[in-house]
Amino acid sequence: MASRLQQVSGHLTPTDGIANKIGVKSPEDIVIVCAVRSAITRARKGGFANTMPEEILAGVFKALIAKSKIDPSIVDDIAVGNVLAPAGGATNARMAALYAGFSEASSVYTCNRQCSSGLQAVVQIATAIQSGLIEVGIGAGVESMTKNYGAASLSATSEKIADACPAAADCLIPMGLTSENVANEFNVSRAKQDAFAALSHQKAVTAQKNGWFTEEICPLEGSVVDKEGNEKTVIVDRDDGVRPGTTPETLAKIRPAFSETGTTTAGNASQVSDGAAAVLLMKRKTAEKYGLAIQGKYITSAVVGVPPKIMGVGPAYAIPVAVERAGLKLSDVDIYEINEAFASQAVYSVEKLQIPIEKVNPKGGAIAFGHPLGCTGARQIATLLPELKRQGKKVGVTSMCIGSGMGMAAVFESE
Numbered sequence: 001m002a003s004r005l006q007q008v009s010g011h012l013t014p015t016d017g018i019a020n021k022i023g024v025k026s027p028e029d030i031v032i033v034c035a036v037r038s039a040i041t042r043a044r045k046g047g048f049a050n051t052m053p054e055e056i057l058a059g060v061f062k063a064l065i066a067k068s069k070i071d072p073s074i075v076d077d078i079a080v081g082n083v084l085a086p087a088g089g090a091t092n093a094r095m096a097a098l099y100a101g102f103s104e105a106s107s108v109y110t111c112n113r114q115c116s117s118g119l120q121a122v123v124q125i126a127t128a129i130q131s132g133l134i135e136v137g138i139g140a141g142v143e144s145m146t147k148n149y150g151a152a153s154l155s156a157t158s159e160k161i162a163d164a165c166p167a168a169a170d171c172l173i174p175m176g177l178t179s180e181n182v183a184n185e186f187n188v189s190r191a192k193q194d195a196f197a198a199l200s201h202q203k204a205v206t207a208q209k210n211g212w213f214t215e216e217i218c219p220l221e222g223s224v225v226d227k228e229g230n231e232k233t234v235i236v237d238r239d240d241g242v243r244p245g246t247t248p249e250t251l252a253k254i255r256p257a258f259s260e261t262g263t264t265t266a267g268n269a270s271q272v273s274d275g276a277a278a279v280l281l282m283k284r285k286t287a288e289k290y291g292l293a294i295q296g297k298y299i300t301s302a303v304v305g306v307p308p309k310i311m312g313v314g315p316a317y318a319i320p321v322a323v324e325r326a327g328l329k330l331s332d333v334d335i336y337e338i339n340e341a342f343a344s345q346a347v348y349s350v351e352k353l354q355i356p357i358e359k360v361n362p363k364g365g366a367i368a369f370g371h372p373l374g375c376t377g378a379r380q381i382a383t384l385l386p387e388l389k390r391q392g393k394k395v396g397v398t399s400m401c402i403g404s405g406m407g408m409a410a411v412f413e414s415e
Helices: 002-012 053-068 086-100 117-130 159-164 166-170 175-185 190-209 284-289 308-325 343-353 376-391
Strands: 030-037 077-081 107-111 136-144 220-225 231-236 273-283 296-305 335-338 395-402 406-414
Touching: 030 053, 030 117, 030 284, 030 376, 053 086, 053 136, 053 220, 053 273, 077 086, 077 117, 086 107, 086 136, 107 117, 117 136, 117 273, 117 296, 117 376, 117 406, 136 376, 159 166, 166 308, 175 308, 175 343, 190 343, 273 284, 273 376, 296 308, 308 335, 308 343, 308 395, 308 406, 335 343, 335 376, 343 395, 376 395, 376 406
Parallel strands: 077 107, 077 136, 335 395
Antiparallel strands: 030 273, 030 296, 136 273, 220 231, 296 406, 395 406
């Protein structure tokens, strides 16, 4: 009887205790076979302004299939981060998957943890693979802020709860004002914010000139309307929000956007944008079974809560938790992709954690090329892994603040 119990417990207990560890390869590792994204375009003005979100997402899915050379029928489940679309964009995501060539047997769902939704989708797929619920999955994200941004995307809330609970009421503070709160409470000056924003554009300009985005961006068709009102098809293969020549001095001329005495402007905050990204995950042994190349490895992640009125500080609290879970120190991380929702919160997070600025967003960030809310978390992974490879580095972290007061971070290793 004892031997039988031991045999059964062996089925329940993982046989490999070193999976998902930095510097050690295990058949049980959760690996990333491919991560791609669309270009990010300006809402209402860019190449995707006349494109439905499921069309952008389907294009990214097709590119993922082509680049990874997988048989789409092996994909068990697809999670898609989406924030603004009615009904969570669930039908749109299913349509995109089927159109792209995934089997009707492949399931699809959407998730919404606001600005971290794309990363949450990746983590949920990684966790499902880790636990044995599925073998192959995709974590993705999409947002058309052209189609869904604004008051129509907001649900009604309870005055009773807001009146009775100050923290709950703070969840309703407009994001721009939470940026002002961070700047005021932690003395992040306008000059610091503008300098950070200018650097984001300068790094993105350099990355574009050197072709450093080529590996992550999949060219897609979009449509634009010319001055005569004629619609024409264009190839969208470049982030169109990047502005060459941006300096702290040019940004200093822009008026505050949310408060007359404030420091947050359209120039030092993320752009309203459209885009999609997708990440293909499986265990190492599965990738080897199918003869698929491995781009990187998922290590761990963390989500934490912070005061809603200063939601932007989230990365400063999520990053240390994720890094510690990975068995690392902050100094062990080679590249940090920290979402630039606002320069105020990005500056605070970098300074709070004492991260060398050269490790932060080496190809620029959301201030330069935009923040399609549901897409960003998956987009950062597609941006991070090629850059780790280019620099010959190993360990990267992605992180973002989250509306209503949270932060999320994840740790990855390049291969």
